Amino acid sequence: MPVTNWGNGQGKISMSGLIGVLQEAPLRLALFDIADSVCEHAHPQFHVLIKLSGDDRTFSVGDEICHLTDDKTIVIPPWLPHADLGESEGSTLMLAFYAEPRWIESQFGLHIRFPSAASQPVITGQVRRLLSQVSTFITDASASRDDIWDTTVQLMGSLLRHTNLRSGKLSDVAIDFRIRRAISLIHGQPHGIKRMDNLAKAVGMSRSHFYAQFHKATGIPPRIYVEGLMIEQAIHRLVDSRQSIKDISDDLGYSAQSHFCRFFRSKVGFPPSSFRQFAINA
Known part of the structure; x- marks a missing residue:
């Protein structure tokens, strides 16, 4: 099926803000x-940033400063805080790119010792070729999701093979059972966690x-986890839903839609309306 939601659906790109989002578990592209800063945040997925054109950008990633350039990407492990x-x-x-850790593990055999630092693999000739293909597909309204998906998987694999991420198990650190309970409560209803003090009290700490x-x-x-x-x-x-942004805002516990939109934009870089407009759920 052709992709028509990239750019304006006519094979052209509007060079302002969000241009397209492709979501197909376990990947998001x-x-x-972007020109503005993005506040510190973290993702549960592996996160890969690649510059296509324009200015170099500077990110804080954990305790490091990383520069996104024509020759270097940034690969960020799950839950590592970062900011533009x-x-x-x-x-x-x-x-x-955003990729689920279990898929990265099964697809590429990459286990991350947690917490870990970012990696900045150099863009090789193979990566440039695959990147050119992905970019071509994105600007081509007749390109299929399968074309984008297959090339994206190849691109991810090529990048991850050149990372210096440490290998190991995610469970190297023994976790206090009360923290496990807190994490379970957060996953069950993250929008219900209003005060960290109350969460600490709920698990007896x-x-x-x-x-x-x-x-x-x-x-x-x-x-940051919440x-x-x-x-x-x-x-x-x-x-995935047809809920209005106001209803999503209400369901996530915001007192006003404007508060939700401000939070979303500060962490993602774009307003929720743009994200919905350019998203393709494959």
Whole structure:
């Protein structure tokens, strides 16, 4: 089936904001032109950033500063906090990939010792060729989802083979059973977690001990974890349902739609209306 939601559906790209989103479990692919900063956030997926054209960009990734350039990508492991610092004068046309860890493990045999640092594989000739194919498919309204999917999988594999991510098991750190319970509560209803103090109390821990143990287990503060899951909930509702943005905002516990839109844009880089407009659920 041809893809018609990339760009304007006529094989042309509008060089402003979000251009297209392709979602097909276990991958999400986004094409966008961005100039503004994006606040610190984290994803439950592997996250790959590739510059196509425009200015280089600077990201904080964990404790490191990474530069996205013509020659280097950024591969970010699950739940590693990162932010676009917005230091570039102009905009950047970028591709971003999000891949479920279990799929990465089964497809490419890559296990990540958690928490881990980012990797910046160099763009090889093979990666450039595959990247050119993906870009061509995105600008071609007659391209099929299968074409984009197959080439994207090849591209992901080529990039991950050149990463220096540490190999190991995700469960290297023994997790306090109370933190496991807290994580279960968060996954059950992330939008219901309004105060971290209440979550700490619910699992029988003091606030300070809860924060310390949660960070030890996950590598990130509980608030970033909750926000990451809320972003995913919002994205799936925008793509998979016909709920209005107001209804999504209400369901996620926001007192006003404007608050939800501001949160979404600060973490994703674009308003939820744009995300829905350019999303293709394959």
